[in-house]
Amino acid sequence: MRIGQGFDVHAFGEGDHVMLGGVRVPHDRGVLAHSDGDVVLHALCDAMLGALALGDIGQHFPPSDARWKDADSLDFLRHCDALLRELGWMVGNADITVVCERPKVGPHAAAMREAIAGVLGVMMDDVSIKATTTETLGFTGRREGIAAQAIVLLRTL
Numbered sequence: 001m002r003i004g005q006g007f008d009v010h011a012f013g014e015g016d017h018v019m020l021g022g023v024r025v026p027h028d029r030g031v032l033a034h035s036d037g038d039v040v041l042h043a044l045c046d047a048m049l050g051a052l053a054l055g056d057i058g059q060h061f062p063p064s065d066a067r068w069k070d071a072d073s074l075d076f077l078r079h080c081d082a083l084l085r086e087l088g089w090m091v092g093n094a095d096i097t098v099v100c101e102r103p104k105v106g107p108h109a110a111a112m113r114e115a116i117a118g119v120l121g122v123m124m125d126d127v128s129i130k131a132t133t134t135e136t137l138g139f140t141g142r143r144e145g146i147a148a149q150a151i152v153l154l155r156t157l
């Protein structure tokens with residue numbers, strides 16, 4: 001088995017939704033990002049890459065590369081999953097925490113788990129999505145941005 005963790009932050013900007021775990025979540029702000037700015041999937045990809053010491057998504061999908069402009073982060077997840085499988089590994093389970101005051105994540109957690117599990121070829125029960133505020137403290141508390149942390153356990157195919 002191998003373990004990995006990932007963390008990602010994006011600042012809020014103009015917009016009317018945020019992408020979280022591959023799900024379009026209505027919000028009164030968007031996020032500033034080169035891709036679709038999905039902090040859940042970026043943290044998850046980093047955890048998967050980290051588990052095998054394969055670098056991070058910035059190395060695999062450089063922000064300087066126009067191919068990733070407005071990219072669907074589910075494609076990043078597909079790439080990372082394929083990479084792991086080529087090396088004989090797959091995600092056993094993933095546990096993800098989203099940090100923001102708003103939007104409320106709970107109502108969208110099941111859809112996020114389903115989208116992620118579908119790409120990883122695992123059961124929904126193998127994907128956990130949790131959320132917390134920071135009780136109005138810090139940049140998330142001031143609603144300036146959104147963060148996510150992911151931890152994954154890999155198992156051999």
Ligand SMILES: Nc1ccn([C@@H]2O[C@H](COP(=O)(O)O)[C@@H](O)[C@H]2O)c(=O)n1
Pocket residue numbers: 099100101102103104105106107130131132133134135
């Ligand atoms: N963006 C968020 C933040 C929190 N939740 C849910 O609310 C519960 C209470 O959050 P606290 O930070 O006050 O502990 C938390 O356990 C989450 O279930 C949410 O859905 N979206």
Ligand SMILES: C[C@@]1(CO)OP(=O)(O)OP(=O)(O)OC[C@H]1O
Pocket residue numbers: 008009032033034035036037038042057058059060061062063064068
């Ligand atoms: C995802 C990439 C793609 O260019 O850019 P961003 O959408 O800005 O997201 P970030 O979390 O900063 O990760 C770096 C890049 O890999």
